[in-house]
Every structure is written in structure tokens, then in C-alpha cells.
Amino acid sequence: MKRRVAALLLSSILFVGFADAGGPRRVTGPASKNPGQPLIWDVSTPIRFTVDGGPLSVDPSGHVVISNSQGVARVQSLFQNWQSVSTASITYSYAGPITAPGLPPDGDVKTIQDFNAVLGTCNSGSQNPVIFDADGSLLRALGLNPLVIGFAGTCKLDPQAGHIVSALVFLNGEFQDGINDPSTSNYELTPDQFDEAITHELGHFSGLDHSQINLDLFQSGMVGNCNVDKLAGLPLMFPVAFCQSRKSAGLPILAPDDIAWISKLYPNSGFSSNYGIISGFIFFSDGITHVQGVNVIARRVDDPSTFTFTGNPGQPITGNNTAGSPYGSRNPALIGYYEIPVTPGNYTVQVENLDAAFTHGSSVGPLDPPAITYGAYEFWHQYESAFDDPSKKDPLRVQAGQKLSNINIILNQTPPRFDQFEDGEVQLEQPKPPFVFPASLEPWILGKAS
Numbered sequence: 001m002k003r004r005v006a007a008l009l010l011s012s013i014l015f016v017g018f019a020d021a022g023g024p025r026r027v028t029g030p031a032s033k034n035p036g037q038p039l040i041w042d043v044s045t046p047i048r049f050t051v052d053g054g055p056l057s058v059d060p061s062g063h064v065v066i067s068n069s070q071g072v073a074r075v076q077s078l079f080q081n082w083q084s085v086s087t088a089s090i091t092y093s094y095a096g097p098i099t100a101p102g103l104p105p106d107g108d109v110k111t112i113q114d115f116n117a118v119l120g121t122c123n124s125g126s127q128n129p130v131i132f133d134a135d136g137s138l139l140r141a142l143g144l145n146p147l148v149i150g151f152a153g154t155c156k157l158d159p160q161a162g163h164i165v166s167a168l169v170f171l172n173g174e175f176q177d178g179i180n181d182p183s184t185s186n187y188e189l190t191p192d193q194f195d196e197a198i199t200h201e202l203g204h205f206s207g208l209d210h211s212q213i214n215l216d217l218f219q220s221g222m223v224g225n226c227n228v229d230k231l232a233g234l235p236l237m238f239p240v241a242f243c244q245s246r247k248s249a250g251l252p253i254l255a256p257d258d259i260a261w262i263s264k265l266y267p268n269s270g271f272s273s274n275y276g277i278i279s280g281f282i283f284f285s286d287g288i289t290h291v292q293g294v295n296v297i298a299r300r301v302d303d304p305s306t307f308t309f310t311g312n313p314g315q316p317i318t319g320n321n322t323a324g325s326p327y328g329s330r331n332p333a334l335i336g337y338y339e340i341p342v343t344p345g346n347y348t349v350q351v352e353n354l355d356a357a358f359t360h361g362s363s364v365g366p367l368d369p370p371a372i373t374y375g376a377y378e379f380w381h382q383y384e385s386a387f388d389d390p391s392k393k394d395p396l397r398v399q400a401g402q403k404l405s406n407i408n409i410i411l412n413q414t415p416p417r418f419d420q421f422e423d424g425e426v427q428l429e430q431p432k433p434p435f436v437f438p439a440s441l442e443p444w445i446l447g448k449a450s
């Protein structure tokens, strides 16, 4: 992961506090009766997951560092981080070891053949496996970067119902083998950092996307010793791991953004008495054309964005969009629409570009690579226009159960738009890595200074 110092920092953010910008990983598309909704699990019963039958981590001499029973217990307890969010209704239950054709009865996943067999059961919707790659060899065999701590994603979706049917988690135990030797690309994390990586993957498993908040902290090039106030607001669902563990800084494992978004996707009866919603549209300078692919942040004074429109509508001239992405609404009225769940309080709302480094498995939202041509750095204020002072901001007071609508931001000095379906530039197919990595599986990468 390349690190760079941002040329443009949001110097006007004086409140470090808590901010909110997450979202669902996928939203429903044309097959659904209700396009533009998050794809979520049916949580009327617990989500059943199976776990690898082998150890979670072994060192290069084959000595077990984290046994299978310790690994199973750890995964179970880390699922609790999401399950115990007081305003969310999602629950999980352990359903025993992984089973797949050709796999030994103990369910130990070791080879590419094993992995493919297990992926097959996930793709068919019959199992939600958590795979342990005890020494990182499977990850390397898959052609992935050894900096990948783990990956996760949905396997099978029900696009009509808007439900996730099955999902998979893959954990790289080499980060816990007691050896930190960059010369062999064997890196190490503290147990708390590894727990956070697992919890991050379980967030993807649950349907959450990456969240870009406190981007300036990442862009500052800081590694391992982040400012605690900023770390407090940094989502666990940030695309890259680069700070010390939240626990070591005395912080809860989930940030306010993570808690707000799991609750927005799976609200229980307590959600509306604990959260309000800020919503609106982002416009180009013409004040009419909706902008997609920028990050919208509500920042609490004293301190997310969702992308409901598709990232690829296909080819609309003939009216046939079958070549487009199956995810996201085709309703152009939803372009640039955002909703942010926030706890009661006073907020400012702002937009910023997505970091251009967040591509492929580290992407945020449906646009990969992100659109970075807009100078999208602006706060909302009462008299929005294309000629206003982007640093001028008016606070919004949000109460529990309240929805503030039409908090719309008009970006300044954007290029004129020919029409709202114009793409800005023609994008050739991105080069693919040698292993065709399922787009729905998202690796969490260890951030390193370069």
C-alpha cells in the first residue's frame, strides 16, 4: 500500500470528535422490487457459521501457536462485538467445523483444492465458512499479498429479496506466529490488532463496506502510533490497518461509525430512540446534476455516506443494462443521495473525495477506482451555491427518531456536465491480478510506510 502525504488537508476540521461515514457493501439492483436498499442478512434467526478444523496459527517449524479450540473461541467471541451492539438486531451462532467434498472430517482447510471446495459450498449458499490459514501458505498459493491479514465477503445473494444468503471469512494466522521478518514478508500483529482484523472481516461478513473517516490520519503517513482522539473516530471498517490497536489506546473495539452502521442495517427497537438520520443530495456546480462517489461525513460538533445508485449502469442507449453491475439502483434520482445515522446532537455535514489509493479490495463504495476529478471538499451551510465559501458551515441539530432531509451540498467549480449519465472519462477494463479474486471478497491490508 502506497502512502502519501495529502497535498490538501482539511485544516478547517477543528473538531476531531466523532464522525460518521460508513455504509452497506452492496445495495439492491434492478432484480429487486425495491432497488437501492442495502443487501442484508435475514436476521430473524441467528446467522450460522462454520469454522476451520485446523489451528489458527502455526510457526514456520510447525509448532501450534493458536490451537483450533482457541481459534474457534476467539472467532465466536469476536462475533459478539457486532452482536452486542445495543441498537442492532444481528446475531450469529457457531454451527461446527467446515464440511466440504474432499475435505478431511476434521474440516482442516489447507490446500487450494480445499479452499475451492469450501468456496463452492459458500457459493451454493449451504455454508458460511471461517477459514484459518495457519501459516499464510494458502494466501500465497492464492496469489495474494502477504500483507493481507484476512478477507471476507458475501458468496451468494438473493437479489430479489435483497438478502445475503452466504458469506466467507479468511484469516491469515501468519500474523500471529511470533515472527516479524520483513525479509520473508512474515509480519506480526499484536493479539489485539489481530482481533481487530478479525472483527473487521466479520463486519464485511455482516454486509458492511469500508468507511473512510479521518482520512487525514491515514494520509499523514502515521503508522502504529496514532493520535488517540483521531483513533477514537477512525472506523474499524477503515480500508487499511495502520494504527495501534484501539484496545491498547483504551478505546472500545468498534468506533461510533461502525456501531451506527451495523445499527442502520439491522435496527432493533432501540434504534429510533437512539439515532436520527441526516439525508440529502450532493450536486455539481449547476445545482441540478447529482454527484456520485464522494464521501459524505457528519461530524459531531463538540464532533456516512451510502451509495445507492449503481457504480456501473451498463449500456443505457438501447435501454439494455444487462452488462452493468447487478448492484445498485438504476433510478437516477438516487444518484448522489446519502443517509447518515447519527446519535442525537449537533453536526456539521461535509463532503470529501475518496482516497485514490483505495481500489480493488480496499475500495469504498461502487466506484473503483474512485472518481477523484471533483474538488469535493466542502461543508454544508444554509445558503448553498456553486460560489459559496466551502469552509462555511452551519450546525444541524438532530434528535432521536428525527430525519433531516434535503441537506444538499452544491460543489464549487466542478466541470460542467453534458448530462448526468456522462462518465467523465472512458475507463478501460482494469488489469486483473493473476488470480481472479472474487470482487465481493475484501482483503484487509496492513498499512506500511513506504
Ligand SMILES: [Zn+2]
Binding pocket: 200, 204, 210, 238, 239, 442, 443, 444
Ligand atoms: Zn475490509
